Amino acid sequence: MMDILVLGGTRFLGRFIVEAALGRGHTVTLFNRGNNRNLFPNVEQLVGDRDGDLAALKGRKWDAVIDTCGFIPRTVLNVIKTINPVKHYTYISSISAYKALSEVGVDESGEVHTMSDEKLEEITRDSAGPFYNEYYGPLKVLSEEAAENELPGKVLVVRAGQLVGPYDYTDRLPYWVKRVSEGGTILAPGRKDRQIQIIDSRDLADWIIKMVEENVTGIFNATGPDYTLTMEKFLEECKKVCASDATFRWVSEQYLKEKQVGPWGEMPLWIPEEFPLEGEVKPLKGFLAVDIQKAINKGLTFRPLSETLNDVLVWETTREDGPRKAGLDRQKEIELLN
Numbered sequence: 001m002m003d004i005l006v007l008g009g010t011r012f013l014g015r016f017i018v019e020a021a022l023g024r025g026h027t028v029t030l031f032n033r034g035n036n037r038n039l040f041p042n043v044e045q046l047v048g049d050r051d052g053d054l055a056a057l058k059g060r061k062w063d064a065v066i067d068t069c070g071f072i073p074r075t076v077l078n079v080i081k082t083i084n085p086v087k088h089y090t091y092i093s094s095i096s097a098y099k100a101l102s103e104v105g106v107d108e109s110g111e112v113h114t115m116s117d118e119k120l121e122e123i124t125r126d127s128a129g130p131f132y133n134e135y136y137g138p139l140k141v142l143s144e145e146a147a148e149n150e151l152p153g154k155v156l157v158v159r160a161g162q163l164v165g166p167y168d169y170t171d172r173l174p175y176w177v178k179r180v181s182e183g184g185t186i187l188a189p190g191r192k193d194r195q196i197q198i199i200d201s202r203d204l205a206d207w208i209i210k211m212v213e214e215n216v217t218g219i220f221n222a223t224g225p226d227y228t229l230t231m232e233k234f235l236e237e238c239k240k241v242c243a244s245d246a247t248f249r250w251v252s253e254q255y256l257k258e259k260q261v262g263p264w265g266e267m268p269l270w271i272p273e274e275f276p277l278e279g280e281v282k283p284l285k286g287f288l289a290v291d292i293q294k295a296i297n298k299g300l301t302f303r304p305l306s307e308t309l310n311d312v313l314v315w316e317t318t319r320e321d322g323p324r325k326a327g328l329d330r331q332k333e334i335e336l337l338n
Contacts, residue, residue: 003027004212005062007050007079008069010036012167013092013160016205017066018043024209031057031079032069050075051128054082064088064212071129072139073120073146080150088215090156090208091147095223095290096137097159102282104195107291108159108219113138134279144219156211158204161223161290162269165201165308166315172268173198175327177312180235181242187333188248189256189270192232196269197288199224200308207300220295225302231269234305241309249337259336261328268326 004021008014009030018040021028030040034047046056050070057079065086070076080089095101100111115138123135131139148155164173179186204222211220232248239246253274256267263270263277271277271287292300328336 001025001027002063002213003029003061005029005031005057005060005065005083007031007065007067010039011068012165012169013163013201013205014068015039015167016165016202017068017208020202020205020209024213026209029060029062050079054078057082062086064090066090066092066208066212067147068092069130070143070147071131071136072124073142074124075128076143076146077150080147084151086151087154088156088212088217089147089151089154090158090212091144093140093144093157093159094137095159095161095221095287097141097144098137098286098290101284101286101290102280104286104289105291106221106286108221108294112141115139115142154217156208156217157219158208159219159221160199160204161221162196162198162288163201163204164198164312166311168201168312169325171324171326172264174312174316175268175324176235176238177242177309178316179327180238180244180246181313181316183245185247185249185337186235187328187336188231188235188250189261189267190231190250190253190273192250193230194273195228195289196231196234197223197225197229197290197292198234198269198308200303203300203302207295207298210299216298220298221290221292222295222300223290223292224300225305226292226296229305234269237305238309241306242313251336261336265326266328 004026006014006018006028009018010032018028028043030043030045031048033049037045048054048056070091097112098106098110099113100106144157168174235248253272261267263272271284273283273285276283
């Protein structure tokens with residue numbers, strides 16, 4: 001059994017990583033700001049700030065570290081230098097690391113974003129993030145490189161795709177589950193057979209712990225499923241799980257553009273394939289269609305989509321009504337349908 005330090009560990013993927021590690025008999029220590037200390041009352045929780053107060057980590061040793069919340073290289077290095085030596089370090093990165101997502105099937109050798117030292121200093125001088133803007137991908141790449149340079153041959157980089165499941169604070173998949181459960185005519189984006197990729201955070205967490213146990217290092221794309229999931233298949237599965245009478249009205253990307261419907265946030269899981277996003281040169285046709293064979297070959301598996309959707313549906317019933325981070329406003333949807 002291993003002693004594992006998890007940086008973060010109380011939100012979405014992090015909480016499932018902790019559950020997976022505990023379920024396999026490992027000892028877990030959490031390091032975070034202490035905002036959710038009641039989640040794992042029997043787990044040692046160290047309180048601090050990775051961009052400042054690291055005192056709680058000093059003088060401690062762990063077999064492995066899993067970093068779920070590193071947004072910039074400075075904070076990644078702060079932790080590594082404080083706890084080194086460490087045998088294995090997992091860094092949760094993102095598919096957004098790739099610069100070449102205009103093509104379908106990008107694998108781990110794909111071209112990644114770059115950023116100058118001057119730009120890095122300008123962006124991160126007064127902030128450690130989180131960053132969810134155009135700098136997100138480049139900063140993830142620089143963080144990957146910082147970890148590998150400091151711990152050569154000891155780093156597992158997980159370039160995760162769209163995470164889904166219960167406790168999904170992005171509200172992207174929950175929007176669709178909730179909207180389909182309400183029934184009626186639903187606006188659906190673009191081509192019915194457009195591929196999308198999602199991965200249940202619990203499947204990713206289980207796989208990460210197994211990779212740590214096996215001391216696997218290197219870079220892996222990690223999303224799913226292991227078959228071609230289309231937007232139509234996804235929505236029809238939502239309808240089935242929700243026992244809904246919903247019907248879908250598919251509209252063109254040009255129509256959505258003319259009506260100023262925002263991709264990804266306002267219309268979750270939709271990335272235009274006919275025109276580029278703002279700031280991009282080409283459409284990101286491959287953002288939800290990367291190559292994941294390397295991870296599959298290392299044992300990444302996927303639960304049925306219906307199980308994920310059902311669990312999200314159940315979780316949705318426990319949430320208070322109110323604004324969500326993603327999804328089309330109902331009144332705007334009605335206007336667009338008329």
